[in-house]
Amino acid sequence: MQAIIEIGYLLATLSFLGGLKFMSSPKNAKTGNLIAASGMTLAVVITFISAVTETVPYTNLIILFLAIAVGTVVGKRLSDKVEMTGMPQLVSLFNATGGGCAMLLGLVEANQMDAATAILGNKILLISGLITGAVALTGSIIAERKLAGKVKDRRTKLVIFSARFLLLLMFLLPGLYFIGFIPVEFTVFMYILAVIAMVYGVLFVLPIGGADMPVVISLLNSITGIATAFAGFVYGNKVMIAGGIFVGAAGILLTLLMCKAMNRSLMKVLAGTFKKSKGGAVEEEQEIKGISVSETALALSFAQRVAIVPGYGLAVAQAQHTCGQLQQMLEKRNCEVDYIIHPVAGRMPGHMNVLLAEANVEYSRLKEMDEGNENMSQYDMVLVIGANDVVNPAAENNPDSPVYGMPIIRAHESKQVVVMKRSMGKGYAGVQNDLFGLDNCSILFGDAKVSLQEIINQLKLI
Structure with missing residues (x-):
């Protein structure tokens, strides 16, 4: 025995x-x-x-x-x-x-x-x-x-x-x-x-x-x-x-x-320490450009290659299935869609991978941060859903920023960025996101699940 x-x-x-x-x-x-x-x-x-x-x-x-x-x-x-x-x-x-x-x-x-x-x-x-x-x-x-x-x-x-x-x-x-x-x-x-x-x-x-x-x-x-x-x-x-x-x-x-x-x-x-800004620097006022659902849908209809950057906001809105539906609709229009995942996106290791797997997103569509950054300039649009700090350019170009030095997804290097947010609230790091003030970035305000569904409805009419 x-x-x-x-x-x-x-x-x-x-x-x-x-x-x-x-x-x-x-x-x-x-x-x-x-x-x-x-x-x-x-x-x-x-x-x-x-x-x-x-x-x-x-x-x-x-x-x-x-x-x-x-x-x-x-x-x-x-x-x-x-x-x-x-x-x-x-x-x-x-x-x-x-x-x-x-x-x-x-x-x-x-x-x-x-x-x-x-x-x-x-x-x-x-x-x-x-x-x-x-x-x-x-x-x-x-x-x-x-x-x-x-x-x-x-x-x-x-x-x-x-x-x-x-x-x-x-x-x-x-x-x-x-x-x-x-x-x-x-x-x-x-x-x-x-x-x-x-x-x-x-x-x-x-x-x-x-x-x-x-x-x-x-x-x-x-x-x-x-x-x-x-x-x-x-x-x-x-x-x-x-x-x-x-x-x-x-x-x-x-x-x-x-x-x-x-x-x-x-x-x-x-x-429990985090780098602080030097000298209590005042954040510059940003010129935020809003974008409507119809404008986003129109831009997506012309796109040949799209990247989706998911964050915790996607999980909060329970929008993973709707996001998967948008991906399938774009692919039927011969648009290539990739998901770029930051190593610490979400609230635990692999959170975004599990979230997307729940929506039956194929593993081949998931790209790691480094691979996505290499091809970033080739994307016609990057759709940022509920992510904040992991796409903040200040991590690379602002030595005074608390997030300086953190590897990020360089969404700002794409041709167009649309960030889906409920409000202008800051991310977990509590700092302003310099991406929002760039010329190629627009903000689509609203609940991510509702906005994605409205985009899908608009695409059906185009």
Whole structure:
């Protein structure tokens, strides 16, 4: 039986690797998810079988089965009901449950462990898993609240100082405990660490701005993976170790890639700092040119090549399906349509890719930022839907701008730009978009879904 269990865990681990490989491409991401989910299902079944063969009390088995059943039902209902605008919040909540699980495992094992005879390595693993899990738990909850607009940024000196102080405590206290400077029982010490780590998780995320939330979500996901790996070492569970390492490593790599895409160092993101304009420079008044639906439709009717730059506003308006309909109509008119995706567009990694996949947009139509920029001058029109900071020319030509240095989609280099916006509100970075004042840029005000539908209706008449 032990051999079957080990083989099952090996197959589950291989499925995680295969799932990650497939998920590296939006085209095969659904298949990758199914492969990884199948592996996780296998791992859960094998773990349940292992518990039965090791004569675990039936009461514990019933609790385990009920927990799996409740988690399955709740998770399915939440994922079915959530809209794309709420997907980042759901991801954060799911991540919080993973962190909370790692923290509880640390507390449960600490209660059962004989601290006098336990080896130092196991204690260190328990502490590491507890701390990382607790930070991921509360940090993810605060990230979810900020994404939902329920919690505002708190970039005060007190918050930042407190967070750094608690971080220092989390590094120092275990060492002081092991050399005998903290005369309390190991279980009590673990509860103290859990409280400190949970408070740190809150203070860690509070100062970080909304524009950096995709990076924070990815980093917290990585922390949860690391916590899972620590728990796997404690239990000697190979699939927990492998899965945790995969999630942790993938999360760290994705975090660094997104920081590069924003021209931001990870340390600045974690510190909640953002470059400020020099000398409090006053923003120049822009001459905004409006454009009507009929004028936009007429310009599109003559276009041979169009690029669509989606942003979070597309998700808010639930306009992805209407956008896909516009694409199909233009293609029937022999117009080539591409979607240019910025690495940090939306509120979480891959948000726009998932949004467009929901509207059955072919993967071949999705272009990465660099590829789109190379061909930007060939586009007759760029339709910017709900994006702001990722098309701001100030990132390239205004050294005093807070977004200076961030790689952008150079929509301004196309022949004509139409930006669909509800109002002249600023993006997450809170700075003026220089694109709006350029001669080749016009603003189409209104709800994106309504405007797109009206454009489609007008095109049918042309």
